Amino acid sequence: MMFNNITLIIGAGLSGSVIARLLAERGEKVTVIEQKNHIAGNIYDYIDENGICIHKYGSHIFHTNNEIVWRFLNKFADFNTYMHKVVAIIDGIETTIPFNLNTIHDVFPKSLADRLEQKLLDKFEYNSKVPILEFQKQDDKDLKFLAQYIYEKVFLNYTTKQWGQSPENIDGYVTARVPVYISKDNRYFQDKYQGIPQKGYTKMIENMLKHPNIELKLNTKYSSEEFSGYKRIFCTGSIDEFFNYKYGELPYRSVEFRFETFNREFYQSNAVVNYPCNYDFTRIHEYKYYLNDKSNKTVIAKEYPSAFVKGINERYYPIVNEQNNELYKKYKNEVPKNVHFLGRLGDYRYYDMDKAAERAINLFEEIINAKS
Numbered sequence: 001m002m003f004n005n006i007t008l009i010i011g012a013g014l015s016g017s018v019i020a021r022l023l024a025e026r027g028e029k030v031t032v033i034e035q036k037n038h039i040a041g042n043i044y045d046y047i048d049e050n051g052i053c054i055h056k057y058g059s060h061i062f063h064t065n066n067e068i069v070w071r072f073l074n075k076f077a078d079f080n081t082y083m084h085k086v087v088a089i090i091d092g093i094e095t096t097i098p099f100n101l102n103t104i105h106d107v108f109p110k111s112l113a114d115r116l117e118q119k120l121l122d123k124f125e126y127n128s129k130v131p132i133l134e135f136q137k138q139d140d141k142d143l144k145f146l147a148q149y150i151y152e153k154v155f156l157n158y159t160t161k162q163w164g165q166s167p168e169n170i171d172g173y174v175t176a177r178v179p180v181y182i183s184k185d186n187r188y189f190q191d192k193y194q195g196i197p198q199k200g201y202t203k204m205i206e207n208m209l210k211h212p213n214i215e216l217k218l219n220t221k222y223s224s225e226e227f228s229g230y231k232r233i234f235c236t237g238s239i240d241e242f243f244n245y246k247y248g249e250l251p252y253r254s255v256e257f258r259f260e261t262f263n264r265e266f267y268q269s270n271a272v273v274n275y276p277c278n279y280d281f282t283r284i285h286e287y288k289y290y291l292n293d294k295s296n297k298t299v300i301a302k303e304y305p306s307a308f309v310k311g312i313n314e315r316y317y318p319i320v321n322e323q324n325n326e327l328y329k330k331y332k333n334e335v336p337k338n339v340h341f342l343g344r345l346g347d348y349r350y351y352d353m354d355k356a357a358e359r360a361i362n363l364f365e366e367i368i369n370a371k372s
Contacts, residue, residue, distance in 0.1 A: 011032075014205065022360070034217070036218065039209060046202065063194045076207040077203065082195050083187050096186045105117070130179055130180045132155045153276060161280070196291060222235070236341075246334075250318065265295075265296065320349065
Protein backbone atom coordinates (compact mmCIF):
# COMPACT_ATOMS: atom_id res chain seq x y z
CA MET A 1 0.00 0.00 0.00
CA MET A 2 1.07 3.60 -0.58
CA PHE A 3 0.75 6.24 2.13
CA ASN A 4 2.34 9.19 0.35
CA ASN A 5 0.81 11.77 2.67
CA ILE A 6 1.32 9.92 5.96
CA THR A 7 4.35 9.71 8.24
CA LEU A 8 5.04 6.44 10.04
CA ILE A 9 6.53 6.47 13.53
CA ILE A 10 7.84 3.23 14.99
CA GLY A 11 7.53 3.30 18.77
CA ALA A 12 5.10 5.08 21.12
CA GLY A 13 7.67 5.93 23.77
CA LEU A 14 8.82 9.43 24.64
CA SER A 15 10.90 10.08 21.50
CA GLY A 16 8.28 8.80 19.08
CA SER A 17 5.40 10.54 20.85
CA VAL A 18 7.16 13.92 20.93
CA ILE A 19 7.88 13.95 17.21
CA ALA A 20 4.42 12.54 16.44
CA ARG A 21 2.80 15.43 18.27
CA LEU A 22 5.00 18.05 16.63
CA LEU A 23 4.24 16.72 13.16
CA ALA A 24 0.53 16.42 13.92
CA GLU A 25 0.36 20.01 15.15
CA ARG A 26 1.91 21.07 11.87
CA GLY A 27 -0.99 19.43 10.03
CA GLU A 28 0.65 16.15 9.00
CA LYS A 29 -1.11 12.80 9.22
CA VAL A 30 0.85 10.42 11.44
CA THR A 31 0.57 6.70 12.12
CA VAL A 32 2.30 5.48 15.29
CA ILE A 33 2.88 1.75 15.67
CA GLU A 34 3.99 0.10 18.91
CA GLN A 35 4.85 -3.56 19.33
CA LYS A 36 4.06 -3.52 23.07
CA ASN A 37 0.48 -3.61 24.33
CA HIS A 38 0.88 -0.16 25.89
CA ILE A 39 2.15 3.31 25.07
CA ALA A 40 4.99 5.22 26.82
CA GLY A 41 7.78 2.68 26.18
CA ASN A 42 10.11 2.28 29.15
CA ILE A 43 8.58 5.22 31.02
CA TYR A 44 5.27 3.33 31.21
CA ASP A 45 3.62 3.48 34.63
CA TYR A 46 0.29 2.35 36.06
CA ILE A 47 -1.75 2.45 39.28
CA ASP A 48 -1.75 -0.97 40.96
CA GLU A 49 -4.41 -2.55 43.21
CA ASN A 50 -2.86 -0.78 46.21
CA GLY A 51 -3.27 2.67 44.70
CA ILE A 52 0.47 3.00 44.09
CA CYS A 53 1.88 4.36 40.82
CA ILE A 54 4.34 1.71 39.61
CA HIS A 55 7.13 2.45 37.15
CA LYS A 56 7.17 -0.90 35.36
CA TYR A 57 10.62 -0.49 33.83
CA GLY A 58 12.47 1.14 36.71
CA SER A 59 12.34 4.55 38.34
CA HIS A 60 12.10 7.54 36.01
CA ILE A 61 12.67 11.02 37.40
CA PHE A 62 12.46 13.87 34.94
CA HIS A 63 15.10 16.60 35.17
CA THR A 64 16.35 19.21 32.73
CA ASN A 65 17.88 22.63 32.28
CA ASN A 66 16.28 22.92 28.85
CA GLU A 67 13.38 25.34 29.12
CA ILE A 68 12.04 24.43 25.66
CA VAL A 69 11.74 20.76 26.63
CA TRP A 70 10.25 21.61 30.02
CA ARG A 71 7.58 23.89 28.55
CA PHE A 72 6.72 21.39 25.83
CA LEU A 73 6.14 18.51 28.26
CA ASN A 74 4.17 20.75 30.62
CA LYS A 75 1.55 21.14 27.89
CA PHE A 76 0.66 17.48 28.49
CA ALA A 77 1.26 17.01 32.22
CA ASP A 78 1.48 18.87 35.51
CA PHE A 79 4.70 17.95 37.30
CA ASN A 80 5.22 17.77 41.04
CA THR A 81 8.33 19.22 42.71
CA TYR A 82 9.99 15.92 43.57
CA MET A 83 13.79 16.20 43.77
CA HIS A 84 15.48 12.84 43.62
CA LYS A 85 17.94 11.62 46.24
CA VAL A 86 19.76 8.30 46.18
CA VAL A 87 21.36 6.56 49.13
CA ALA A 88 23.68 3.59 49.16
CA ILE A 89 24.82 1.02 51.69
CA ILE A 90 28.61 1.45 52.05
CA ASP A 91 30.37 -0.59 54.74
CA GLY A 92 26.94 -1.15 56.27
CA ILE A 93 26.28 2.61 56.51
CA GLU A 94 23.41 4.27 54.66
CA THR A 95 24.77 7.39 53.00
CA THR A 96 24.37 9.75 50.07
CA ILE A 97 25.19 8.99 46.44
CA PRO A 98 26.89 10.51 44.45
CA PHE A 99 29.77 10.54 46.90
CA ASN A 100 29.94 14.09 48.27
CA LEU A 101 31.22 15.99 51.31
CA ASN A 102 28.36 14.72 53.45
CA THR A 103 29.19 11.13 52.46
CA ILE A 104 32.75 11.62 53.68
CA HIS A 105 31.48 12.55 57.14
CA ASP A 106 29.08 9.60 57.16
CA VAL A 107 31.66 6.89 56.46
CA PHE A 108 34.92 8.20 57.99
CA PRO A 109 35.99 9.25 61.51
CA LYS A 110 35.66 12.98 62.11
CA SER A 111 39.39 13.78 62.08
CA LEU A 112 39.94 11.99 58.77
CA ALA A 113 36.72 13.39 57.27
CA ASP A 114 37.70 16.96 58.20
CA ARG A 115 41.14 16.54 56.66
CA LEU A 116 39.77 15.04 53.43
CA GLU A 117 37.12 17.72 53.10
CA GLN A 118 39.67 20.51 53.46
CA LYS A 119 42.01 18.96 50.88
CA LEU A 120 39.13 18.56 48.43
CA LEU A 121 38.09 22.18 48.89
CA ASP A 122 41.70 23.30 48.42
CA LYS A 123 42.05 21.36 45.17
CA PHE A 124 38.62 21.53 43.52
CA GLU A 125 36.03 24.21 42.99
CA TYR A 126 33.02 23.93 45.29
CA ASN A 127 29.95 22.41 43.60
CA SER A 128 32.11 20.86 40.89
CA LYS A 129 31.72 17.27 39.70
CA VAL A 130 34.77 15.14 39.00
CA PRO A 131 34.37 11.86 37.05
CA ILE A 132 35.58 8.98 39.19
CA LEU A 133 38.19 7.78 36.68
CA GLU A 134 39.57 11.33 36.55
CA PHE A 135 39.43 11.65 40.32
CA GLN A 136 41.80 8.69 40.66
CA LYS A 137 44.66 10.78 39.25
CA GLN A 138 45.75 12.20 42.62
CA ASP A 139 49.21 12.97 44.01
CA ASP A 140 48.22 13.63 47.61
CA LYS A 141 48.34 10.55 49.86
CA ASP A 142 44.99 11.21 51.55
CA LEU A 143 43.21 11.98 48.28
CA LYS A 144 44.72 8.85 46.72
CA PHE A 145 43.24 6.86 49.60
CA LEU A 146 39.86 8.55 49.11
CA ALA A 147 39.88 7.95 45.36
CA GLN A 148 40.65 4.26 45.83
CA TYR A 149 38.00 3.93 48.54
CA ILE A 150 35.29 5.48 46.36
CA TYR A 151 36.39 3.45 43.35
CA GLU A 152 36.21 0.14 45.20
CA LYS A 153 33.26 0.77 47.51
CA VAL A 154 30.96 2.74 45.21
CA PHE A 155 32.00 2.50 41.60
CA LEU A 156 33.79 -0.73 40.71
CA ASN A 157 31.34 -3.38 41.89
CA TYR A 158 28.21 -1.44 40.99
CA THR A 159 29.51 -0.70 37.50
CA THR A 160 30.63 -4.28 36.97
CA LYS A 161 27.18 -5.55 37.96
CA GLN A 162 25.45 -2.95 35.82
CA TRP A 163 27.52 -3.34 32.67
CA GLY A 164 29.06 -6.80 32.99
CA GLN A 165 32.58 -5.42 32.52
CA SER A 166 35.14 -3.26 34.30
CA PRO A 167 34.76 0.55 34.26
CA GLU A 168 37.89 1.07 32.15
CA ASN A 169 36.18 -0.70 29.23
CA ILE A 170 33.11 1.55 29.33
CA ASP A 171 32.69 4.78 27.40
CA GLY A 172 33.62 7.90 29.37
CA TYR A 173 30.19 9.41 28.65
CA VAL A 174 28.69 6.69 30.82
CA THR A 175 31.27 6.63 33.61
CA ALA A 176 31.10 10.43 33.92
CA ARG A 177 27.51 9.99 35.09
CA VAL A 178 28.89 8.75 38.44
CA PRO A 179 31.07 11.62 39.69
CA VAL A 180 32.59 12.68 42.97
CA TYR A 181 30.59 15.78 43.90
CA ILE A 182 32.50 18.49 45.76
CA SER A 183 29.39 19.76 47.49
CA LYS A 184 26.92 19.23 50.33
CA ASP A 185 24.01 19.07 47.90
CA ASN A 186 22.45 15.63 48.43
CA ARG A 187 20.22 15.80 45.36
CA TYR A 188 21.04 13.32 42.63
CA PHE A 189 20.35 15.96 39.96
CA GLN A 190 21.01 19.69 40.08
CA ASP A 191 18.88 20.70 37.10
CA LYS A 192 16.62 23.76 37.28
CA TYR A 193 13.49 21.75 36.46
CA GLN A 194 12.79 18.46 38.23
CA GLY A 195 9.72 16.38 38.94
CA ILE A 196 7.33 13.59 38.00
CA PRO A 197 3.99 13.97 36.17
CA GLN A 198 1.30 14.02 38.85
CA LYS A 199 -0.91 11.66 36.84
CA GLY A 200 2.01 9.55 35.65
CA TYR A 201 4.14 9.33 32.51
CA THR A 202 1.64 7.11 30.69
CA LYS A 203 -1.05 9.79 31.00
CA MET A 204 1.41 12.39 29.72
CA ILE A 205 2.15 10.30 26.63
CA GLU A 206 -1.56 9.56 26.19
CA ASN A 207 -2.26 13.30 26.14
CA MET A 208 0.59 13.82 23.68
CA LEU A 209 -0.80 11.25 21.25
CA LYS A 210 -4.37 12.55 21.59
CA HIS A 211 -4.63 14.48 18.33
CA PRO A 212 -6.94 14.02 15.31
CA ASN A 213 -3.94 13.70 13.00
CA ILE A 214 -2.43 10.80 14.99
CA GLU A 215 -3.48 7.17 14.54
CA LEU A 216 -2.10 4.73 17.12
CA LYS A 217 -1.73 0.98 16.60
CA LEU A 218 -0.60 -1.14 19.56
CA ASN A 219 0.61 -4.76 19.35
CA THR A 220 1.98 -3.91 15.93
CA LYS A 221 5.49 -4.82 14.88
CA TYR A 222 7.21 -3.10 11.98
CA SER A 223 7.89 -5.03 8.81
CA SER A 224 9.25 -3.49 5.62
CA GLU A 225 6.73 -5.42 3.54
CA GLU A 226 3.65 -4.27 5.44
CA PHE A 227 4.70 -0.70 6.08
CA SER A 228 6.32 0.37 2.84
CA GLY A 229 5.05 3.41 0.97
CA TYR A 230 5.03 6.02 3.74
CA LYS A 231 6.44 9.40 2.80
CA ARG A 232 8.84 9.22 5.72
CA ILE A 233 9.59 6.95 8.67
CA PHE A 234 10.83 7.81 12.15
CA CYS A 235 12.17 4.75 13.97
CA THR A 236 12.79 4.70 17.73
CA GLY A 237 13.49 0.98 17.72
CA SER A 238 16.88 -0.67 17.38
CA ILE A 239 18.62 0.16 14.12
CA ASP A 240 20.12 -3.34 13.76
CA GLU A 241 16.68 -4.94 13.99
CA PHE A 242 15.33 -2.51 11.37
CA PHE A 243 17.92 -3.85 8.94
CA ASN A 244 17.35 -7.49 9.97
CA TYR A 245 20.78 -7.67 11.65
CA LYS A 246 22.58 -7.76 8.30
CA TYR A 247 25.88 -6.72 9.97
CA GLY A 248 25.23 -8.47 13.29
CA GLU A 249 23.60 -7.50 16.58
CA LEU A 250 24.42 -4.34 18.50
CA PRO A 251 25.09 -5.28 22.15
CA TYR A 252 22.85 -4.02 24.96
CA ARG A 253 22.44 -4.52 28.67
CA SER A 254 19.09 -5.53 30.01
CA VAL A 255 17.46 -5.34 33.44
CA GLU A 256 15.06 -7.58 35.34
CA PHE A 257 12.78 -6.02 37.97
CA ARG A 258 11.50 -8.37 40.65
CA PHE A 259 8.50 -6.86 42.41
CA GLU A 260 7.50 -7.50 46.01
CA THR A 261 4.57 -6.18 48.06
CA PHE A 262 4.76 -5.68 51.82
CA ASN A 263 2.07 -5.09 54.45
CA ARG A 264 3.73 -2.01 55.88
CA GLU A 265 3.79 1.68 55.08
CA PHE A 266 7.39 1.80 53.86
CA TYR A 267 10.11 -0.77 53.15
CA GLN A 268 13.14 1.54 53.13
CA SER A 269 14.09 5.11 54.00
CA ASN A 270 14.31 6.41 50.45
CA ALA A 271 12.88 5.96 46.96
CA VAL A 272 16.08 4.32 45.72
CA VAL A 273 18.73 2.54 47.76
CA ASN A 274 21.87 1.31 45.96
CA TYR A 275 23.82 -1.79 46.93
CA PRO A 276 27.23 -1.39 45.27
CA CYS A 277 29.03 -4.25 47.03
CA ASN A 278 26.28 -6.53 48.33
CA TYR A 279 23.85 -8.87 46.59
CA ASP A 280 23.33 -9.52 42.89
CA PHE A 281 20.88 -6.66 42.44
CA THR A 282 22.14 -3.10 42.06
CA ARG A 283 19.36 -1.20 43.80
CA ILE A 284 15.87 -1.33 45.29
CA HIS A 285 13.12 1.03 44.11
CA GLU A 286 10.17 1.95 46.32
CA TYR A 287 7.51 3.72 44.30
CA LYS A 288 5.30 5.39 46.93
CA TYR A 289 7.82 8.18 47.38
CA TYR A 290 7.44 9.64 43.90
CA LEU A 291 3.82 10.84 44.00
CA ASN A 292 3.35 10.54 47.78
CA ASP A 293 0.85 7.70 47.30
CA LYS A 294 -1.12 6.78 50.40
CA SER A 295 -1.52 3.07 51.15
CA ASN A 296 -1.05 0.70 54.08
CA LYS A 297 1.03 -1.44 51.72
CA THR A 298 4.18 -0.71 49.76
CA VAL A 299 5.70 -2.08 46.55
CA ILE A 300 9.41 -2.43 45.84
CA ALA A 301 11.40 -3.67 42.87
CA LYS A 302 14.86 -5.19 43.07
CA GLU A 303 16.87 -4.41 39.94
CA TYR A 304 19.01 -7.19 38.46
CA PRO A 305 21.19 -6.25 35.46
CA SER A 306 21.79 -8.86 32.78
CA ALA A 307 22.96 -9.28 29.21
CA PHE A 308 20.36 -8.58 26.54
CA VAL A 309 19.30 -11.73 24.71
CA LYS A 310 17.09 -11.28 21.66
CA GLY A 311 13.62 -12.74 22.22
CA ILE A 312 14.22 -13.24 25.95
CA ASN A 313 14.35 -9.77 27.53
CA GLU A 314 14.27 -6.05 26.74
CA ARG A 315 17.01 -3.76 25.45
CA TYR A 316 17.78 -1.08 28.05
CA TYR A 317 21.27 0.35 27.76
CA PRO A 318 23.45 0.54 24.64
CA ILE A 319 26.98 -0.65 25.38
CA VAL A 320 28.81 2.30 23.90
CA ASN A 321 32.43 1.71 22.93
CA GLU A 322 34.58 2.13 19.83
CA GLN A 323 33.86 -1.32 18.39
CA ASN A 324 30.11 -1.04 18.84
CA ASN A 325 30.09 2.51 17.48
CA GLU A 326 31.72 1.25 14.30
CA LEU A 327 28.99 -1.37 13.92
CA TYR A 328 26.35 1.31 14.49
CA LYS A 329 27.92 3.49 11.79
CA LYS A 330 27.64 0.61 9.31
CA TYR A 331 23.90 0.55 9.85
CA LYS A 332 23.66 4.35 9.86
CA ASN A 333 25.27 4.47 6.42
CA GLU A 334 22.44 2.26 5.10
CA VAL A 335 19.63 4.59 6.17
CA PRO A 336 17.47 5.87 3.26
CA LYS A 337 16.83 9.61 3.00
CA ASN A 338 13.19 9.31 4.07
CA VAL A 339 14.04 7.31 7.26
CA HIS A 340 15.20 8.88 10.52
CA PHE A 341 16.36 7.18 13.71
CA LEU A 342 16.12 8.62 17.20
CA GLY A 343 15.93 7.60 20.85
CA ARG A 344 18.21 5.33 22.85
CA LEU A 345 17.84 2.40 20.48
CA GLY A 346 17.67 4.32 17.23
CA ASP A 347 20.69 6.51 18.00
CA TYR A 348 22.46 3.79 20.04
CA ARG A 349 23.11 6.35 22.76
CA TYR A 350 22.46 6.61 26.49
CA TYR A 351 19.80 9.34 26.75
CA ASP A 352 18.11 10.78 29.80
CA MET A 353 14.45 11.62 29.21
CA ASP A 354 15.07 15.31 28.59
CA LYS A 355 17.79 14.54 26.07
CA ALA A 356 15.50 12.10 24.27
CA ALA A 357 12.79 14.78 24.04
CA GLU A 358 15.34 17.41 23.00
CA ARG A 359 16.65 15.13 20.26
CA ALA A 360 13.10 14.64 18.90
CA ILE A 361 12.40 18.39 18.96
CA ASN A 362 15.71 19.19 17.24
CA LEU A 363 15.16 16.53 14.57
CA PHE A 364 11.71 17.96 13.86
CA GLU A 365 13.19 21.45 13.53
CA GLU A 366 15.90 20.18 11.16
CA ILE A 367 13.33 18.57 8.88
CA ILE A 368 11.00 21.60 8.88
CA ASN A 369 13.88 24.01 8.21
CA ALA A 370 15.17 21.81 5.40
CA LYS A 371 11.75 21.97 3.71
CA SER A 372 11.40 25.73 4.02
